[in-house]
Amino acid sequence: xxxxxxxxxxxxxxxxxxxxxxxxxxxxxxxxxxxxxxxxxxxxxxxxxxxxxxxxxxxxxxxxxxxxxxxxxxxxxxxxxxxxxxxxxxxxxxxxxxxxxxxxxxxxxxxx
Amino acid sequence: xxxxxxxxxxxxxxxxxxxxxxxxxxxxxxxxxxxxxxxxxxxxxxxxxxxxxxxxxxxxxxxxxxxxxxxxxxxxxxxxxxxxxxxxxxxxxxxxxxxxxxxxxxxxxxxxxxx
Numbered sequence: 001x002x003x004x005x006x007x008x009x010x011x012x013x014x015x016x017x018x019x020x021x022x023x024x025x026x027x028x029x030x031x032x033x034x035x036x037x038x039x040x041x042x043x044x045x046x047x048x049x050x051x052x053x054x055x056x057x058x059x060x061x062x063x064x065x066x067x068x069x070x071x072x073x074x075x076x077x078x079x080x081x082x083x084x085x086x087x088x089x090x091x092x093x094x095x096x097x098x099x100x101x102x103x104x105x106x107x108x109x110x111x112x
Numbered sequence: 113x114x115x116x117x118x119x120x121x122x123x124x125x126x127x128x129x130x131x132x133x134x135x136x137x138x139x140x141x142x143x144x145x146x147x148x149x150x151x152x153x154x155x156x157x158x159x160x161x162x163x164x165x166x167x168x169x170x171x172x173x174x175x176x177x178x179x180x181x182x183x184x185x186x187x188x189x190x191x192x193x194x195x196x197x198x199x200x201x202x203x204x205x206x207x208x209x210x211x212x213x214x215x216x217x218x219x220x221x222x223x224x225x226x227x
Binding site for chain 2: 009031032042043044045093099100103105
């Protein structure tokens with residue numbers, strides 16, 4: 001399953017399928033990007049990060065892709081599990097203050 | 113265990129009252145942050161502090177105040193001037209280095225409801 005842009009905030013996928021969550025970031029000067037997972041009523045949890053000098057980074061079951069030309073970031077989750085159901089936020093960092101700017105999030109629902 | 117703690121988890125206050133939310137970290141992080149999250153939305157930065165006794169306004173500082181008297185503590189006061197204070201409040205902290213590519217670690221949040 002895949003969503004495109006921030007206009008589709010909900011993504012439903014079958015258990016075992018791969019998920020792709022997309023994010024369009026705003027600042028071409030951003031040099032560091034993070035994906036967070038937030039379960040209901042809890043604080044965001046770090047998933048994976050990537051610096052602007054890279055275009056791909058892999059973790060355990062997750063991959064982040066960065067396309068600076070079109071200011072696009074994606075999170076791929078392999079073999080999606082019920083425990084992956086949550087809201088996923090991308091965040092970009094820029095400037096000497098190292099502030100994070102968050103996207104509006106995508107709700108991922110894993111169907112049995 | 114190292115981490116960030118926020119208290120209380122749920123807070124109820126009457127309209128017109130000031131309320132202070134606690135945030136403590138034992139990660140020896142330099143920077144601390146306060147965010148507000150409304151239902152179905154992302155996080156918006158209220159205040160942040162990179163060093164003790166210094167802090168800066170974020171995008172939505174009006175109606176809020178903070179202090180940073182100790183490195184490990186960054187309390188947030190929601191004043192009566194905040195027009196719509198009911199929200200989920202998240203505290204975060206991070207290391208600062210030059211250059212800094214360090215993620216922010218989040219606490220469990222405080223849900224404030226103003227009656």
